[in-house]
Amino acid sequence: MPKYNFFKHGDLTIVKGNRFSYVPAHTHDFIELNYMYSGSCIQSLNNEQFEFTEGQLLLMDKNTVQKIGYTGENDVIINILLKNSLTITKILDLLSGQSNAVTDFLQNCNLKTTNHNFMIFDLPAQSLSRSLIMDLLFAAFESAHKNNNQVLKLLFSTLITQLPPLVSHHHLNFAADNNAELLAILKYIEQHYSTTNLQYTSKHFGYNMNYLSNKIKAATGQTFKELIEQRRLYAAQELLFQTNLSLDQISLRIGYKNPSSLNRLFKKYVNTTPINYKNELIKNRDDLY
Numbered sequence: 224m225p226k227y228n229f230f231k232h233g234d235l236t237i238v239k240g241n242r243f244s245y246v247p248a249h250t251h252d253f254i255e256l257n258y259m260y261s262g263s264c265i266q267s268l269n270n271e272q273f274e275f276t277e278g279q280l281l282l283m284d285k286n287t288v289q290k291i292g293y294t295g296e297n298d299v300i301i302n303i304l305l306k307n308s309l310t311i312t313k314i315l316d317l318l319s320g321q322s323n324a325v326t327d328f329l330q331n332c333n334l335k336t337t338n339h340n341f342m343i344f345d346l347p348a349q350s351l352s353r354s355l356i357m358d359l360l361f362a363a364f365e366s367a368h369k370n371n372n373q374v375l376k377l378l379f380s381t382l383i384t385q386l387p388p389l390v391s392h393h394h395l396n397f398a399a400d401n402n403a404e405l406l407a408i409l410k411y412i413e414q415h416y417s418t419t420n421l422q423y424t425s426k427h428f429g430y431n432m433n434y435l436s437n438k439i440k441a442a443t444g445q446t447f448k449e450l451i452e453q454r455r456l457y458a459a460q461e462l463l464f465q466t467n468l469s470l471d472q473i474s475l476r477i478g479y480k481n482p483s484s485l486n487r488l489f490k491k492y493v494n495t496t497p498i499n500y501k502n503e504l505i506k507n508r509d510d511l512y
Contacts, residue, residue: 233372234310237363240300246291254305254332257281262298266291268341280344284332308333309453317380323387330406334442344389352385405442416454417478421447456492463501
């Protein structure tokens with residue numbers, strides 16, 4: 224199922240599933256959560272069958288083979304969709320280095336060669352986890368036309384902190400040493416994006432530059448340069464949103480010597496300039512008041 228149908232308003236989006244229908248076997252190239260808002264349904268995940276009831280939450284990695292049985296009038300599924308690895312990085316950043324089964328799952332989703340994992344959670348009635356789901360729904364559906372993606376990420380990151388004790392079933396296979404090493408490399412890039420380059424990173428991990436470059440490309444589907452650029456883009460977006468720093472100051476903070484590099488970065492990935500991006504943020508923020 225293509226991304227462009229869902230991510231018009233941001234890289235974290237929430238949509239209601241269709242009722243009175245079946246969903247044939249399919250895969251996604253993004254991360255998906257299904258919340259059983261009411262009723263029940265039968266789902267097949269990688270040819271393993273499960274019955275979902277009200278209050279259960281499913282978290283799926285990319286390319287998990289999913290099939291959903293017939294849903295009737297009272298069977299309501301809410302889908303929470305995460306666009307790509309940069310979305311995951313943004314959310315994990317908000318968790319300030321927390322590490323648990325769910326954050327490990329999300330980190331592993333950044334790997335192209337990962338197994339097709341999933342986790343199922345039982346959310347108790349009257350719990351904070353269910354309240355956070357409702358807050359996400361209100362934020363998404365009441366302000367769908369506004370730039371409220373940061374609010375959704377804050378709520379979602381808080382939800383993540385509540386999930387580890389609520390796991391009822393999981394299919395996880397990402398503990399291999401090779402994956403652990405790749406995750407360490409990705410974490411290093413996230414932490415040192417403003418100062419590192421391929422040469423420094425290769426030296427830090429004891430690799431030849433070509434070997435590390437090929438290893439990252441094979442694992443993530445992206446080049447080292449793309450990972451650095453996307454991490455710098457996110458940092459610049461956050462600084463534009465949260466501070467009044469000049470473009471020169473922002474450029475220096477994220478690892479560029481001058482604003483022309485920052486302009487090229489924004490043009491490449493979001494097809495606008497940092498100034499226009501900032502003005503759009505201000506406009507949308509003013510619309511909220």
